Amino acid sequence: MRLEAKREGKFPGAGVPLSAAGGGLRGRVGRTPERWFEVVDPDAPPAEPRRWSWPSFVFAALLCVAAVGLTAVGKGLAMRVLLPLPLMGAGGLLLRRMAWMARPELLARKLARKGEAPRAGRRGLRLGGGRLSYQGREGTSPSLLLDAEVPFGVTLLSSPRRDRVVALLSSPLGAFYVGAVFDAATQRAFAPMLGRTTIVAADEVGLAAIGPDGEPLFLAPESLAALVEALMAMAPGCQDRVLLTDARGAPVGLEGREMRAGGRSFDLDTALEWRAFVFQEALGQAVALYQGTWVRQGSSEIVLVCLLPALTPRPEGEGVPLSSLDREALRDLRLMQGRPEAPPAQAQRVAVDRLVMLPIRSALDRAPRSGVPTPRAQA
Template sequence: MRSVRADQRWQWPLGEPPNSSSRRRELSVALAFVALGALGCTLPMAPFDRVVLIGVALGGLVRVAQTLRARRPRRPRGAVTAEGSALVRLEPGAEPTVLAEFQVPFGITVLANHMRSEALLAFTTAHQTRYQRVRVSSPTDALAARDMLSRAITVPDADAVGSQGVESAMTATHAAELLRVAECYAPQSLQRIYLTGSRGENLVLDGTNLEIDGRTFDLSLPLEWRGFMFHEAVGPIATLYQATWIRQGGVEVVLVAPMPAEITTTLPPGAAADMKAAEQRAVLRDLKLMQSTPDAAPPHELRIGVERLFMLPLRQALDRAPRASRAGFPPVRALNPSARE
């Protein structure tokens, strides 16, 4: 990749690029048919064979015209730019979308599906969350972005696609370069997450410091945590939730989010053969962290509702923290990790 200068203007186009390699093959085959027909006009042969070869040549000419017409360069639908003080997405007919301002603290979280064919860049600040869709357009594209994809956090396919269309997606190569530029301006951005709870609570993960609604957890020191799931019914409707219980010293909280409709705890058949070793390790790590055993609903006063896309990134941060010895804590009932006996 190119070196990064803080005073440089960067621009990454949006929209899936045409598959130029397949069109080159089509053009080569079509030209071969034309050449074969031209050769048939110069060599002595039976009239019927000559007519067949002329027909092949005409078909090749038609295909050449179609391929060349399809090869006309397609204008990008928009672009993401890094210039001056912000990362901005520009799209025709829409107001510019500020993904991040370099003078304001922000975080970037890379989310991807199991196969690492779709991804999202989540830009979080204390006031908003913005997403940028990424599509892996080819094996070459995946190779150029292998570091980004290997550290991506696994989410269901539907969540990795997000709400943006293909025309608003950027290639993985460009997304990896965007991350390098963002890290130049904000070196700690990939270790930060800013979220707002369902009742307006502030949640900030900044390196080894996790603040949740005024409660602080030092992830460089031992703590207890575990993931579980529970359900609650309102009338005839039951909702399944995922939860992450955290306790350090006398501070305790439970992060809660709806379970995704698509729950995967194993790699799809044949997926391992198509993935790099680093990507396999990342996906298997995430699948392990996703596993949750059923349990009782936690007390409402301990709950903090968070967006489900960020439950696994927060569990990853907790998993890197040292585990506390249970000797200094009162026992915990098996059916409710948030209730002390």
């Protein structure tokens, strides 16, 4: 029995060419300026700071000195005010531009906010007109990832050190992962966004984001933050939405305060029961390890199931002591744990992507709990 849900192309039309997709939003969204987010190589060495251009620096300094001199010795309003002002402004702008060029990370952050124009032959994401599309290598057709006319979700996942982050983009068009690698400086700069991520086990290969063409899909940290901010502005509720399907093709995920799985709906504002556990099953001569999340509300009872990524998801495996984890990370670590139990009944199982198991448990953890726990059904 295959229990691992597919990640790519869960719905018909996933990654379809733009020419075959339906129309985008009209009106306000259609008039928003187009933005480009270029794919980068996360393993590439950092860019060397550019050296100052001394002729430009000398010229800027001369402009400033001339402006000060005219202010001191000039005669009349024009010589003492009107002429020095543009000279001082030109010198200041030139010095500011030189400072940006000497700090590549600041320049990249500025370009990410403005939306850098795509360069020939480069891969990237294009956001405009209420659509997010992926442009592969030269000669390939762009693929539609998100359309504002269709509900979509943005789920942020990270490693325990929060140095690797992926944004799970889910919608009826499919599920796609966009990643970024954060160093110490960018972790400090984007701490508010990183604080909203859900940590996953250290060995999750899903953190290596792959595009629709099978190539790595990583952005610069500044670009990923700008993309997430733009998507949240386009659909304010997207961070509380996960739209996937199970192995049978039935919808599974979160829609605000509602969880849908196995053809059932669970109100997360109403009391329910849930429990995390692990179990094993024989597959021929091998033994497969699974993690499960049992949920019951009223007469509805299901068990979300996926492969277990690690026997003990310990952040120490990545050199992260527990004392260094923040409150949210410790909560996620607690939600990863589960006691060994007997395998659940086959009829109750709903296969989900293991990367979304923890976000679902986090949503369940915030729901009110029933007062008297009852045992789940056994296989």
